[in-house]
Amino acid sequence: MNPVAHLPLVFHDQQAVVDRDPQALAHKLNQHFPVREFAPRLSESQPFLHRASTASAGALTLTCGYTCPIVGTIGDNPGVGAINICYSGAASYAVDGHSFAIHSESPLYFNPGLEYRYATDHYNGLVLHVDLQRLQDTAAAIGGVGLSGRRFAPDLQRPQVLTMAQGRQAELLQSLRRAFALVDAPELEAAGELTALQLDDLIYRILALALCPQLERQTGRSQQRSEGLSRELIFEELLEWIQANLHAPINLTQLEQRSGYSRRNLQLAFSQRFGCGPIQWIRRQRLDLARHHLLNPSASDSVAAISARLGFRNISAFSRDFHSVYGIRPSDVLREGRRLHG
Secondary structure, eight states: OOGGGGSOOSSOGGGOEEEOOHHHHHHHHTTTSOEEEEEEOSOTTSOOOEEEEEEEETTEEEEEEEEOSEEEEEOOOTTEEEEEEEEESOEEEEETTEEEEEBTTBOEEEEOSOOEEEEESSEEEEEEEEEHHHHHHHHHHHHOTTOOGGGGTTGGGSOEEEOTTSHHHHHHHHHHHHHHHGGGOHHHHHTTHHHHHTHHHHHHHHHHHHHOHHHHHHHHSOHHHHHHHHHHHHHHHHHHHHHHTTTSOOOHHHHHHHHOOOHHHHHHHHHHHHSSOHHHHHHHHHHHHHHHHHHSOOTTOOHHHHHHHTTOSOHHHHHHHHHHHHSSOHHHHHHHHHHHTO
16 A cells, blocks of 8 residues: 555544545536546456545534545636645646646645546645635735725636745745644543634635735735825725725715724825815716716616716715716716717
């Protein structure tokens, strides 16, 4: 038997469940994630062997195990990221025409819910599935007040391999292994203290740091420069949020909560950037958007419908404000829009 088969599992080695029927195992796995293919790579004369243990860490389910060489395909799993960590042996993955490999020196493969094909040698490792939205929100929380999780989406929408060759990644991978080892702490579990440790939150935070290089760049700068950049990013995020929510009422309290700025600092930031206060700037953005809709109307559009859609509660006030800014009535702009677009 291959030496990897004799290595202990990451946790609960003595409680491991043994499977010797690959088809029965494939059916079991398919209850948890979309298994498209699963088959042994060994010849029929060599017996199939799979040993695995499962444990919970808060909302996470962790599965560690040994498997003899296998091949398989996992289907699309939207919103769910797969984390595969190699302790011994090796595995390769193929997704969207790209290939990835993990082994003891590059031990972690991350897949953001995309269909992938894999092949393993004799393999001892650990797998877990994470909520991609929670991972994104965790990255945003680490990044600082006011940062949107959307900033980290590009990092969490592509497959990645993490390596021990990079000092920071190596430290985070070691921290991740120490977190997994806590699962195998019977005294903590018996006392109910594993729950108090919130291992799932710790695992999410380590993964966010490891998978999102932007967090390293942000935390690695000097404090003054980092704070200045962070404030700039926060303000840009706030402007993006305003643009996306022009159809709904927006007040100063919401802007304070969204950005972490005080009311005074909000006024100062908008004045320096736009020469007016935040509410005046939002009003002008709404009027600009209303003008765009009036010039590009749908068949059923009216001045009243467009103004209501953009959060103007009083059509008379809207018409007055529109005329004061553009020197023309919104009904005349709508008429011109219909003429231009037939």
